[in-house]
Structure formats: structure tokens, C-alpha cells
Amino acid sequence: MDARVAALHVAPERRAPMVAVERVQAEAGRGIVGDRYFGTRHRHVSVQSLEELGEAATARGAPVPAAGTRRTITLDHGRVPTTPGARLRIGGVDLEVVRKAAPCRVMETSVGPGARRAMHGRGGAVCRVLTSGPIAVGDPVVTEAAVSGPAAG
Numbered sequence: 001m002d003a004r005v006a007a008l009h010v011a012p013e014r015r016a017p018m019v020a021v022e023r024v025q026a027e028a029g030r031g032i033v034g035d036r037y038f039g040t041r042h043r044h045v046s047v048q049s050l051e052e053l054g055e056a057a058t059a060r061g062a063p064v065p066a067a068g069t070r071r072t073i074t075l076d077h078g079r080v081p082t083t084p085g086a087r088l089r090i091g092g093v094d095l096e097v098v099r100k101a102a103p104c105r106v107m108e109t110s111v112g113p114g115a116r117r118a119m120h121g122r123g124g125a126v127c128r129v130l131t132s133g134p135i136a137v138g139d140p141v142v143t144e145a146a147v148s149g150p151a152a153g
Contacts, residue, residue: 002140002142003049003141004075004076004138004140004141005138006066006075007067008020008022008023008024008072008074008135008136009067009071010032010034010072011036013036014036016036018067018070020067023135024072024135025132025133025134026045026129026133026135027129027132029128035072042128043098043126044095044128045073045126045128046071046072046073046101046124046127047071048066048101048122049074049075049077049078049079050075050077051078051079052124053065053074053122056119060114060117060118062114064115064118064119068111069103069107069110069111069123069124070104071123071124073090075141078141080124081145081146082099082100082101082125084097084098084146085146086125086144086146087130087144088141088143089141089142090135090140091134092133092134093133096127096128097126097127097146100124100125101124101126103116103119103120103123104116107119
């Protein structure tokens with residue numbers, strides 16, 4: 001079964017509380033309209049998975065809520081690709097993985113003690129927006145692995 005968008009969160013500025021929304025507008029080359037990272041060079045959007053949050057909660061021994069990680073898009077299941085160049089199509093919007101999303105020290109206050117360590121290796125990916133369009137809770141998600149270079153032959 002393909003993954004779907006389980007939750008969307010934005011913050012209008014750094015350190016502002018994350019706000020759950022039903023729909024966002026992605027703009028190619030700029031990010032999510034209204035989010036703190038809109039217009040940044042590469043960190044347009046971050047993607048995580050409820051499955052990986054569940055693993056982090058088990059490791060931590062306490063819940064790890066999606067909003068507490070400060071990620072923009074949360075998928076309902078599966079693993080988020082983290083290899084640079086991998087692609088995700090969410091609804092009609094194409095994203096490209098730039099890098100793994102490393103857990104930051106802010107999680108120690110936004111989620112609680114032990115969150116940063118529990119999220120290690122489970123933080124999802126930071127992506128750039130390649131095509132414009134809306135993204136909504138419930139949208140389907142299709143992933144495509146990164147191309148590793150010319151085929152041998």
C-alpha cells in the first residue's frame with residue numbers, strides 16, 4: 001500500500017510553534033508558502049514518517065509527536081528516502097531529497113528529554129521543491145530512488 005500524507009505542520013518563523021494545517025501551497029524553488037523556510041536555498045520542506053516516529057517513541061520510552069520534531073510533512077507509514085537525489089511525488093508536487101534531516105537540540109524541549117537521541121537515524125529528509133502545487137492531508141506519496149550514475153555496460 002502506498003503512503004499518504006498523515007499530517008502537515010508549518011511555523012511562520014524560527015522557534016515559533018508548529019501549526020497543524022490541512023493543506024499547504026508548495027512553490028518550485030522556494031518551498032512552502034507561509035513556512036519559516038520559504039525562500040531558502042535548499043531547505044524547502046522536511047518529510048518524516050509515523051512509522052519512524054513510532055520507532056523513536058519505542059527507543060525513547062515516550063511518545064514522539066509529529067509536531068514536536070518540527071518537520072513539515074508526515075507520512076502515514078513507510079521509510080522516508082534520505083539519499084540525495086531521491087524523489088518524492090506528493091499529490092502533484094515533486095520533491096528532491098537534499099540530505100538526511102538530522103535531529104536538533106530543539107527536540108529536547110519541543111518533544112522532551114531523550115528525543116534527539118531517539119530520532120537519530122529516523123529524522124526523515126530535507127527536500128527541495130521541484131514543482132508548484134497544493135499538498136493536502138491524505139494526498140498519495142510515491143517515492144523514486146536516486147539515480148546512481150550511468151549504467152555499466
